[in-house]
Amino acid sequence: MMKKLLLAVAALVATMGFAFAQVDVNKADAAALDAVKGIGPAKSKAILDERAKGEFKDWADFEARVKGVGEKNAMKLSEAGLMVNGKSRDGAAAKPAAAKPMQTAAKGK
Template sequence: MLKKILAILAMLYAMSAFAAVDVNKASAADLDSVKGIGPAMSAKIIEERKKGSFKDWNDLVSRVKGIGETSAAKLSEAGLTVNGAAYPGAPAKAEAKPAKTDTKAAAADDKKAKVDKKAKEEAKAPAAEEKKAKAEAKQAKASAAAPAANATKK
């Protein structure tokens, strides 16, 4: 049941990650949700936007201190748009990253698998030792019997 809930949350997160954030329409919280924009940068963007909407990416880069061509490309890749347009030359937004809950769940599953594997190995250890002891006893018995057999041949 928990896995189903986590799967649903992951799907909702992935769907929301694909939503583009338009710099001219977004709230401060929406801007903060874009990777690479923090509260200080979103405040600068909103302050400049009060003077007038951004016409294009060049207008955004020239008016907002702290956003250059490199960061504009990264922000565009993270889902920021200006009037619905991505930064020219920036790669299209890739798949959304897995939700942190999925990552945590996967890490927990990996840890549990390691613990289970270790427990199985520890459970096998006594059986392996017993098998080894039996083999050694058999070899010792065979070694002891060999001189007796040689003595009867003479």
């Protein structure tokens, strides 16, 4: 019973690593691109077709050459782990939550 539990935990940890993997658009094959949330077979084919004409220089080049990828979609793809030349898209990182002011003392006491 303990072996099964440890095996299940190990499998879960191993799959979590793949969920957060970074995929470089200039190096990835179709399967790696398909693994990125927001990219399906049609989009990965479009990416590979454009890449065959030359590597993507940066995110602006990627957005200009791949039909259906604009600024908003590029941000989502970057947040899902897609990179161009090892770089995430500017502004794609999650924004930290705003700090809330602390209450120092209860009123009326």
